Amino acid sequence: MNPAEELKYLLPNSVVSVGVQTNKPLAVIRKEDFLKVAEKVKELGFDNLSVITGVDRVDRIEVIYNLFSYKKKQNLALKVILDHRSPEVDSVISIWKVADWLERETYDLVGVKFNGHPDLKRILLPEGWNGHPLRKDYDMNTEQFVTIGEDGEDIVSTDGSNLLRRK
Amino acid sequence: METETLLLNMGPVHPSTHGVLRFKLRMDGEIIRDCQIVVGYLHRGTEKFGEMKTYLQFIPYTDRLDYIAAMPNNYAYVKAVEELAGIEVPQRAEYIRVLVMELNRIVNHLVFMGSLLLDLGASTMIMYGFRERENALQLYESLCGARMTFNYIRPGGVREDLPDGFIPKLNEFIKDMEKRIVDYEELVNGNEIFLMRTKNIGVISAEEAINYGMTGPSMRGSGVDHDIRKLEPYSIYQDLDFRACMRREGDSYARYLVRVDEMRESLHILKQIVDTLPEGKTINQRYSFAPNTGAPSAVTSYFPRIFTPPEGEVYSRIEAPKGELGFFVASDGTTKPYRVKIRSPSFCNLVALPKMVVGLKIPDLIAAFGTIDIVLGDVDR
Numbered sequence: 001m002n003p004a005e006e007l008k009y010l011l012p013n014s015v016v017s018v019g020v021q022t023n024k025p026l027a028v029i030r031k032e033d034f035l036k037v038a039e040k041v042k043e044l045g046f047d048n049l050s051v052i053t054g055v056d057r058v059d060r061i062e063v064i065y066n067l068f069s070y071k072k073k074q075n076l077a078l079k080v081i082l083d084h085r086s087p088e089v090d091s092v093i094s095i096w097k098v099a100d101w102l103e104r105e106t107y108d109l110v111g112v113k114f115n116g117h118p119d120l121k122r123i124l125l126p127e128g129w130n131g132h133p134l135r136k137d138y139d140m141n142t143e144q145f146v147t148i149g150e151d152g153e154d155i156v157s158t159d160g161s162n163l164l165r166r167k
Numbered sequence: 168m169e170t171e172t173l174l175l176n177m178g179p180v181h182p183s184t185h186g187v188l189r190f191k192l193r194m195d196g197e198i199i200r201d202c203q204i205v206v207g208y209l210h211r212g213t214e215k216f217g218e219m220k221t222y223l224q225f226i227p228y229t230d231r232l233d234y235i236a237a238m239p240n241n242y243a244y245v246k247a248v249e250e251l252a253g254i255e256v257p258q259r260a261e262y263i264r265v266l267v268m269e270l271n272r273i274v275n276h277l278v279f280m281g282s283l284l285l286d287l288g289a290s291t292m293i294m295y296g297f298r299e300r301e302n303a304l305q306l307y308e309s310l311c312g313a314r315m316t317f318n319y320i321r322p323g324g325v326r327e328d329l330p331d332g333f334i335p336k337l338n339e340f341i342k343d344m345e346k347r348i349v350d351y352e353e354l355v356n357g358n359e360i361f362l363m364r365t366k367n368i369g370v371i372s373a374e375e376a377i378n379y380g381m382t383g384p385s386m387r388g389s390g391v392d393h394d395i396r397k398l399e400p401y402s403i404y405q406d407l408d409f410r411a412c413m414r415r416e417g418d419s420y421a422r423y424l425v426r427v428d429e430m431r432e433s434l435h436i437l438k439q440i441v442d443t444l445p446e447g448k449t450i451n452q453r454y455s456f457a458p459n460t461g462a463p464s465a466v467t468s469y470f471p472r473i474f475t476p477p478e479g480e481v482y483s484r485i486e487a488p489k490g491e492l493g494f495f496v497a498s499d500g501t502t503k504p505y506r507v508k509i510r511s512p513s514f515c516n517l518v519a520l521p522k523m524v525v526g527l528k529i530p531d532l533i534a535a536f537g538t539i540d541i542v543l544g545d546v547d548r
């Protein structure tokens with residue numbers, strides 16, 4: 001029994017389906033139960049959260065968690081499917097500390113809101129940036145310019161006329 | 168005596184931040200009470216480029232992530248695409264790939280040693296490190312024409328075969344490096360000032376290191392020997408004899424020693440590859456778009472420019488010199504990836520830094536930060 005099937009056996013109501021993510025077992029989780037499932041997964045020995053990926057599938061947003069257990073040497077991928085208009089899922093920062101930055105990055109670039117994250121703000125782009133670049137409907141034609149304000153804060157504007165630019 | 172807390176800004180332009188990284192420190196006298204890290208100054212939107220370029224066009228962009236050691240970046244992405252499309256790789260190509268990646272590990276650790284010692288006030292090591300690095304970069308130049316941004320590893324193999332005279336020059340490099348590492352150890356390891364600056368500084372336990380997402384040599388300084396080359400052997404690593412280097416102390420000095428040991432192991436791997444390098448093709452001919460004229464490697468790329476892997480998702484990871492480097496690639500069956508996500512070791516290793524440095528002084532922050540070994544191109548992507 002692979003870890004995804006084991007999880008399905010332990011929490012039949014929370015695991016929607018099991019599958020594969022190219023040679024890694026994958027479990028699709030109900031978004032309401034995600035925190036509970038994540039705690040269970042940690043109990044099963046998955047101590048390393050490798051990556052959190054947000055994927056914009058146009059009609060829905062998928063968030064994929066790739067986990068690894070150093071003790072059992074097993075892989076497991078978890079997937080939650082979120083509503084495209086207001087993608088929200090529970091934060092797992094209380095379980096894996098590395099989720100702090102990974103969730104902030106997913107929030108920044110894909111626009112997924114992680115409930116319970118203590119400091120959910122943009123990490124790679126400046127505060128005030130318009131839109132989430134890895135959404136498929138992101139406006140690629142409007143240029144955005146970042147300048148530094150008086151107190152060192154970032155100011156984002158779409159007007160670049162007062163900046164030094166090569167003609 | 169009562170003191171006020173002071174907010175201190177360090178960076179984004181600061182010689183010890185190795186690029187553009189900013190620390191926001193809350194200081195109580197000389198003691199760091201809180202450390203916030205601000206990143207993103209070098210964000211170039213590599214993941215968005217991944218969605219806009221074809222599978223082959225994206226390879227040069229991966230060079231610009233960790234530009235100190237770019238070969239593992241190439242390989243990690245190509246490995247993800249190969250797993251997605253089920254492409255087989257000829258044995259000789261796998262050997263060449265591991266050869267160039269292990270050589271890059273040595274280059275990375277040389278730069279690491281040099282810049283760490285420079286940050287701590289010793290300028291000799293960076294001269295030595297860059298002297299040896301130059302020999303390795305010349306090897307790369309003879310191999311693919313580039314010194315740092317290679318664009319060399321392709322799905323199905325490598326771009327070109329090894330040039331004439333590569334192996335003798337590599338043997339010279341290995342022989343030279345074996346002596347040099349002893350020199351470095353004599354220069355650095357017992358140095359009183361270096362020991363005072365790094366011993367018991369930035370200590371992190373194994374469980375914390377794993378929980379904070381640390382990987383690679385930074386984690387192996389904390390007494391665990393998890394190495395993806397051993398845990399999930401890829402390429403030809405299961406046939407090679409090497410050990411995952413590990414130290415127990417969890418401090419900056421331990422993280423430094425792990426990397427010195429790793430250089431030795433990489434040299435050991437290189438010697439095995441030189442001895443057992445098989446003959447044969449360097450790219451999977453099934454993906455040949457050029458007419459096969461019989462001349463070996465006459466065309467730079469056999470790989471088709473337009474290439475459509477089947478629909479699917481893959482997360483594939485390797486042990487890069489800095490830690491776990493992973494690529495998540497989702498394909499929708501068109502010529503461009505639907506989504507590319509880069510799990511970079513530098514980004515995730517940085518999460519643990521505030522945990523390490525609270526309660527220390529600013530010079531200790533430099534030592535702890537230096538031994539995590541990050542590259543800002545890899546953090547900000």
